[in-house]
Amino acid sequence: xxxxxxxxxxxxxxxxxxxxxxxxxxxxxxxxxxxxxxxxxxxxxxxxxxxxxxxxxxxxxxxxxxxxxxxxxxxxxxxxxxxxxxxxxxxxxxxxxxxxxxxxxxxxxxxxxxxxxxxxxxxxxxxxxxxxxxxxxxxxxxxxxxxxxxxxxxxxxxxxxxxxxxxxxxxxxxxxxxxxxxxxxxxxxxxxxxxxxxxxxxxxxxxxxxxxxxxxxxxxxxxxxxxxxxxxxxxxxxxxxxxxxxxxxxxxxxxxxxxxxxxxxxxxxxxxxxxxxxxxxxx
DNA sequence: AAAACCGCCTGTCGGC
DNA sequence: TGCCGACAGGCGGTTT
Numbered sequence: 372x373x374x375x376x377x378x379x380x381x382x383x384x385x386x387x388x389x390x391x392x393x394x395x396x397x398x399x400x401x402x403x404x405x406x407x408x409x410x411x412x413x414x415x416x417x418x419x420x421x422x423x424x425x426x427x428x429x430x431x432x433x434x435x436x437x438x439x440x441x442x443x444x445x446x447x448x449x450x451x452x453x454x455x456x457x458x459x460x461x462x463x464x465x466x467x468x469x470x471x472x473x474x475x476x477x478x479x480x481x482x483x484x485x486x487x488x489x490x491x492x493x494x495x496x497x498x499x500x501x502x503x504x505x506x507x508x509x510x511x512x513x514x515x516x517x518x519x520x521x522x523x524x525x526x527x528x529x530x531x532x533x534x535x536x537x538x539x540x541x542x543x544x545x546x547x548x549x550x551x552x553x554x555x556x557x558x559x560x561x562x563x564x565x566x567x568x569x570x571x572x573x574x575x576x577x578x579x580x581x582x583x584x585x586x587x588x589x590x591x592x593x594x595x596x597x598x599x600x601x602x603x604x605x606x607x608x609x610x611x612x613x614x615x616x617x618x619x620x621x622x623x624x625x626x627x628x629x630x631x632x633x634x635x636x637x638x639x640x641x642x643x644x645x646x647x648x649x650x651x652x653x654x
Numbered sequence: 655a656a657a658a659c660c661g662c663c664t665g666t667c668g669g670c
Numbered sequence: 671t672g673c674c675g676a677c678a679g680g681c682g683g684t685t686t
Binding site: 380438453455456457492494507509510544546553554643644645 | 677678679680681682
């Protein structure tokens, strides 16, 4: 049975792809102007200080941390983007003021090029940070280790799951644990690790934790290789989608046969999140 | 402390 | 066909 797929948010592989594809166009470029079309899109500070502290500065590097994109400026300040559910960053060549992009909230004007922050739902934000991290970015400060780095391992995850009664699905979505993981890759990872999403974190055995760590790394790496998952709203800076959707094992496959055992994939709300899993393979 | 729940915001869908 | 309530969802905030 088909239904409307709301799994649309950029997660780690999507943000990583956006970062990789922005670097050749943006790195080393000067921000000649900043056009704010909706000032609420600026999470910190107020929009006037935001412009004052970033206009005319050079973008010396672009990094990713969790689901955040970080533009490092040559004055030591940083621009942090969070795309949340429907945010997109588009490279544009037409810089004329009458080039109206639907849902455009902010535009960085560079040399002969622009970077447009499109965000229909207005959940996404851009922050300017200097030395001190504002309280709105507490979550950024508390992010756990990057899942593709060595310090995201069995020891780390075991410590985090110890005494946790919550369901493993929701624990993976906690960015202090599953940094950069969202609704798609949480489900994909649990399927690959053969762990039922409703299992309480504390009940996972050492072997299951090892499998989960491996599964997370494999899923994320594969999705990066295919430049992310486009089900509805994620697009890369040049406007094209990612190619991982056809490789998904459970997400968006409700009612379709499990690739391992043929049982129909189920969808259920777990901790208020639409969750896909194989009721037979995942224990 | 941690788990559960709420609200932000807007497009899309299903029911009538 | 058009209206409208329900739904989705990351994450910060609030309540339990």
